[in-house]
Amino acid sequence: MSEMVFYMDYSRCIGCQACVQACAECDTHRGRSMIHLETIQRRESVQTAPQVCMHCEDPICARVCPADAIKQTPDGVTQSSLTPRCIGCSNCVLACPFGVPNYYAELDQMMKCDYCYDRTSVGKRPMCATVCPSGALAFMTPEDFAQTRRGHAINEWTFGNETVRTKVRVVVPPQVERVRVDLVQIGGLAPQAASTAIVDPEDVAAMLEEV
Amino acid sequence: MAQQPVDAETLIERFGPHPKNTPPGGWSAALGYDRMVKTHCCFCGQQCGIQLKVRDNKVVGFEPWEDFPFNRGKLCPKGVKRYMQDEHPDRLTSPLQRKDGVGFEPISWEAALDRTASEIRRIQERYGPDSFAILGGASLTNEKAYLMGKFARVALRTANIDYNGRLCMVSAGAACKKVFGVDRNANPWSDIPLAEAILVAGANIAECAPITTDYLWQARERGAKIIVTDPRMTPIARTVDLFIPVKPGGDIGVFNGMLHVMIERGWINREFLANHTTGWDEVEESVRKFTPEYASKIAGVPASMIVKAAEIWGPARTSFLMHSRGIEQHTKGVQNVLAALNLVLATGRIGRPGCGYAMITGQGNGQGGREQGQKCDQLPGYRDIENPEHRAYIAEVWGVPEESIPHKGLSAVPILEAIHEGKIKGLFSISFNPMVSLPDHRYIAEALGKLEFFATCDFFLSETAYHADVVLPGSLIEEDDGTTTNTEGRVIRHKKVVDPPQGARVDWQIVCEIAARLGHADKFRYNSPREIFEELRVASKGGVSDYSGITWEKIDANMGVFWPCPSLEHPGTPRLYEGNRFNHPDGKAHLQVVDWRPSADEVDDEYPIILTTGRVVAHYLSGNQTRRIGGLVDQTPEPFCEIHPRLAERLGLVEGDFVTVESRRGSITVLAKIVKTIRPDTVFIPYHWPLNRSVNHCTQRAIDPISNIPEFKYSAVRVTKAAPSDNPMATRGASR
Numbered sequence: 012m013s014e015m016v017f018y019m020d021y022s023r024c025i026g027c028q029a030c031v032q033a034c035a036e037c038d039t040h041r042g043r044s045m046i047h048l049e050t051i052q053r054r055e056s057v058q059t060a061p062q063v064c065m066h067c068e069d070p071i072c073a074r075v076c077p078a079d080a081i082k083q084t085p086d087g088v089t090q091s092s093l094t095p096r097c098i099g100c101s102n103c104v105l106a107c108p109f110g111v112p113n114y115y116a117e118l119d120q121m122m123k124c125d126y127c128y129d130r131t132s133v134g135k136r137p138m139c140a141t142v143c144p145s146g147a148l149a150f151m152t153p154e155d156f157a158q159t160r161r162g163h164a165i166n167e168w169t170f171g172n173e174t175v176r177t178k179v180r181v182v183v184p185p186q187v188e189r190v191r192v193d194l195v196q197i198g199g200l201a202p203q204a205a206s207t208a209i210v211d212p213e214d215v216a217a218m219l220e221e222v
Numbered sequence: 223m224a225q226q227p228v229d230a231e232t233l234i235e236r237f238g239p240h241p242k243n244t245p246p247g248g249w250s251a252a253l254g255y256d257r258m259v260k261t262h263c264c265f266c267g268q269q270c271g272i273q274l275k276v277r278d279n280k281v282v283g284f285e286p287w288e289d290f291p292f293n294r295g296k297l298c299p300k301g302v303k304r305y306m307q308d309e310h311p312d313r314l315t316s317p318l319q320r321k322d323g324v325g326f327e328p329i330s331w332e333a334a335l336d337r338t339a340s341e342i343r344r345i346q347e348r349y350g351p352d353s354f355a356i357l358g359g360a361s362l363t364n365e366k367a368y369l370m371g372k373f374a375r376v377a378l379r380t381a382n383i384d385y386n387g388r389l390c391m392v393s394a395g396a397a398c399k400k401v402f403g404v405d406r407n408a409n410p411w412s413d414i415p416l417a418e419a420i421l422v423a424g425a426n427i428a429e430c431a432p433i434t435t436d437y438l439w440q441a442r443e444r445g446a447k448i449i450v451t452d453p454r455m456t457p458i459a460r461t462v463d464l465f466i467p468v469k470p471g472g473d474i475g476v477f478n479g480m481l482h483v484m485i486e487r488g489w490i491n492r493e494f495l496a497n498h499t500t501g502w503d504e505v506e507e508s509v510r511k512f513t514p515e516y517a518s519k520i521a522g523v524p525a526s527m528i529v530k531a532a533e534i535w536g537p538a539r540t541s542f543l544m545h546s547r548g549i550e551q552h553t554k555g556v557q558n559v560l561a562a563l564n565l566v567l568a569t570g571r572i573g574r575p576g577c578g579y580a581m582i583t584g585q586g587n588g589q590g591g592r593e594q595g596q597k598c599d600q601l602p603g604y605r606d607i608e609n610p611e612h613r614a615y616i617a618e619v620w621g622v623p624e625e626s627i628p629h630k631g632l633s634a635v636p637i638l639e640a641i642h643e644g645k646i647k648g649l650f651s652i653s654f655n656p657m658v659s660l661p662d663h664r665y666i667a668e669a670l671g672k673l674e675f676f677a678t679c680d681f682f683l684s685e686t687a688y689h690a691d692v693v694l695p696g697s698l699i700e701e702d703d704g705t706t707t708n709t710e711g712r713v714i715r716h717k718k719v720v721d722p723p724q725g726a727r728v729d730w731q732i733v734c735e736i737a738a739r740l741g742h743a744d745k746f747r748y749n750s751p752r753e754i755f756e757e758l759r760v761a762s763k764g765g766v767s768d769y770s771g772i773t774w775e776k777i778d779a780n781m782g783v784f785w786p787c788p789s790l791e792h793p794g795t796p797r798l799y800e801g802n803r804f805n806h807p808d809g810k811a812h813l814q815v816v817d818w819r820p821s822a823d824e825v826d827d828e829y830p831i832i833l834t835t836g837r838v839v840a841h842y843l844s845g846n847q848t849r850r851i852g853g854l855v856d857q858t859p860e861p862f863c864e865i866h867p868r869l870a871e872r873l874g875l876v877e878g879d880f881v882t883v884e885s886r887r888g889s890i891t892v893l894a895k896i897v898k899t900i901r902p903d904t905v906f907i908p909y910h911w912p913l914n915r916s917v918n919h920c921t922q923r924a925i926d927p928i929s930n931i932p933e934f935k936y937s938a939v940r941v942t943k944a945a946p947s948d949n950p951m952a953t954r955g956a957s958r
Contacts, residue, residue, distance in 0.1 A: 022461050023435070023436075023439050023461075024457075025428035025429075025432065025435055025457035025458060025839075026428070026457055027298050027299055027428065027429070027432050027457075027839045028299045028839070028840070028857055029296075029297055029298050029299045029301070029302055029432065031299070032299040032302040032303055032853050032854075032857075033297070033302045035853065036283060036284070036302065038253055041249040041250070042243075042244065042249035053895070053897060054867070054877070054896055054897055054898060055898055056455075056460065056898075056899065057455060057456065057457045057459075057460050057899050058460060059457070136288075136295075138286075141286045141288065141295045141296075142286055142295065142296055142297040142301075142302060143296065144293075144296045144297065144298050144432040144433045144435050144436060145428070145432070145435040145436055145439060146435075146436045146439055146440075159440070159443060160443050161442075161443050161445075211898070213455055213460065213898060213899060214898040215454075215455055215467045215866065215898060215899055215900055215901050215902070216866055216868050216898070216901070216902045218465075218467055218523075218524075219467060219522070219523060219524065219901065219902075220524075
């Protein structure tokens with residue numbers, strides 16, 4: 012059987028927070044949830060998006076760590092910082108392109124999603140991908156994915172000139188091969204973008220006016 | 223008189239809700255557990271399989287149960303945190319009696335049971351047997367639901383027993399009985415992914431039945447087209463093929479309009495209708511006037527949406543209808559469901575893989591709780607309390623004279639009205655919290671205050687129990703064995719995981735003790751819930767919901783058994799109506815003519831905005847359990863009011879403002895949440911909270927004439943900007 016793969020499909024997410032609640036039950040970081048669930052813009056939409064650690068093939072968090080506290084397992088899982096090594100500098104928090112690591116002041120340590128290593132290393136599925144009622148988070152073989160999902164899963168991201176390949180895959184429309192993340196203007200859309208951004212697909216009032 | 227003995231703050235201080243944030247011993251306690259028990263979630267009608275971890279007779283955590291076929295390990299946040307209700311500091315561990323000016327004081331079990339029995343006797347001797355009412359709940363196991371019906375009819379001989387399923391499933395149940403002769407979903411959930419077209423009508427699946435989301439998405443992956451009708455863009459509505467933001471109460475416009483278009487386009491299975499149904503000609507005639515334009519006026523949406531819906535639903539080869547409270551909680555709730563079912567029958571797509579319908583049950587035992595005889599008009603096995611043969615059969619099972627069984631009594635809201643009018647003087651309730659869940663709270667509180675005696679059995683002190691004379695500390699579902707029946711009609715086993723805490727007792731023993739004190743010990747001599755189930759099997763034999771072939775061992779071996787299951791050899795019935803055989807004596811389905819009628823509380827100049835209510839994913843029903851679980855309280859600590867920006871602008875509101883929402887009956891002040899995902903003529907407030915955070919101050923007591931469900935989904939209100947509510951209880955819980 013092929014290796015199990017972690018998939019995220021934002022079009023399935025219902026924002027229920029089962030992942031957040033379940034993550035906090037994990038034996039290795041009890042009472043603390045390591046998964047992020049973003050509510051994108053509640054005024055505009057009900058859209059939500061989970062964010063687990065993407066487990067980069069060449070983890071940026073580990074590269075920028077001055078204390079060499081972030082280790083990658085031979086099977087490609089980037090772990091939370093090692094307690095005796097972490098100096099709490101938050102370099103990793105700032106450097107991660109996906110915004111995953113968190114610095115916990117009360118512990119003076121960075122912690123993050125570790126792929127439920129206590130579970131996945133013994134053949135179990137990660138907690139969030141087990142409980143997720145919508146299947147937005149799923150842990151299955153690529154064969155099962157091909158059989159049960161229409162989407163197309165990618166694991167390449169471009170940030171400026173840097174390409175990042177990740178262990179975790181994200182489901183996108185068929186024509187997309189890689190997601191390009193460019194700089195955006197903070198504090199609103201650029202003028203030319205604003206003029207095209209009149210479509211408001213989730214405004215119920217606008218739907219009612221449609222003839 | 224059952225007046226609240228002391229102010230709510232004092233009661234909250236003593237009895238909570240205090241959110242519990244950590245498992246026994248705290249997060250840093252020793253890991254590990256002695257055993258893991260396969261059982262089910264206590265919340266909602268999905269009844270997901272879950273494993274509870276136990277250490278030293280304490281529930282200390284959970285583990286997904288991936289082999290259980292319904293949910294395959296999936297859970298919503300309530301399921302994940304359900305174990306936090308165990309070992310809870312708010313747990314009642316002694317019987318209590320009201321002490322004016324103080325609150326409640328502990329009394330012995332003997333004293334509490336004696337007083338309850340003697341008050342029942344006194345009230346019934348003085349005012350007649352029907353002057354004492356029983357209110358049960360659809361979170362009770364089948365065994366307990368059965369016991370409550372028998373307790374009322376045999377031990378009290380009162381006609382007045384009903385349950386909180388009256389707020390939930392009754393419109394769907396009544397409609398299904400009319401059309402099919404049976405009140406159950408037609409299909410197991412495994413049929414959903416096989417459908418080409420799915421209509422989700424008034425069902426916020428993402429928040430109220432989260433596990434069902436994956437079934438919908440599985441269908442979509444296979445190419446299904448999904449339609450959602452809801453006044454709000456719910457999380458599932460965001461990405462479906464067609465979202466119809468129907469006006470509250472406008473559902474018949476959508477359904478009849480779709481049928482009109484389907485007739486015009488020839489998407490009707492006339493052969494099926496001729497051979498297997500009655501009433502089609504009248505239905506066809508009745509929807510002639512529902513042109514898309516006419517229908518769109520009722521539905522409050524563009525006509526093009528109704529045409530599009532018909533174009534998805536009409537020509538599909540397989541289809542699945544799913545609905546819930548959004549169409550059911552109306553004074554025309556039964557009519558709404560009937561109109562939806564006509565769409566199923568007109569196409570003949572039923573009784574086959576991928577073809578059928580399902581009402582999504584809301585309450586834990588929403589299905590089973592309505593089969594075992596705790597409804598005012600019903601005996602076990604879905605038997606009719608007015609049918610002489612049914613009465614005779616049950617009289618024999620119970621060993622009582624047929625004439626001693628009371629006739630049809632009052633349903634839930636009329637019971638409260640009869641209390642208010644002084645006709646009912648005493649009440650025993652279990653698993654029902656009217657002071658959160660029933661409409662028109664001022665009235666409900668007045669009614670409870672008029673009772674000469676009120677006893678309630680619960681594990682936590684509910685806001686309704688504030689009015690009780692005697693409180694009997696009962697048990698959580700994981701502290702006793704029993705069965706429930708999930709939304710599919712699958713009978714499943716809840717295992718006893720731990721003992722009740724010292725001082726609390728299992729519910730069935732409490733009820734049997736009272737029955738014994740009323741002189742009926744011989745009829746309530748059970749040694750275990752299994753003995754109650756064995757009697758239930760006999761009582762349901764030959765009835766519509768026949769459990770006679772179901773044993774606890776068979777449930778365990780098969781991961782549940784679908785009723786009807788009339789013999790030990792019978793495998794159960796996951797899909798009803800195979801071969802187009804329906805449950806009426808003529809074997810046919812009976813289509814019903816449906817016309818639209820307005821709400822009992824239509825908007826006007828004074829109250830121009832529609833209020834609709836519902837649930838959030840973090841809480842269950844009246845919140846008596848979930849408002850005590852820290853993680854869930856943090857997720858949704860308070861009610862709020864969703865308002866469209868256009869309405870907000872007209873009312874001068876910005877994000878962060880508080881609003882007072884006021885109906886002809888009462889008002890609530892909550893935080894405004896300004897969102898584009900709701901109709902601009904409608905506001906929404908979830909209902910899980912009590913006291914001045916309860917939206918049911920605003921809702922109306924008007925009920926559907928057939929199902930007797932209250933019209934929670936439509937109240938006329940006005941909305942004004944307000945100062946933050948002066949509410950010390952509101953935030954205290956969350957901060958602990």
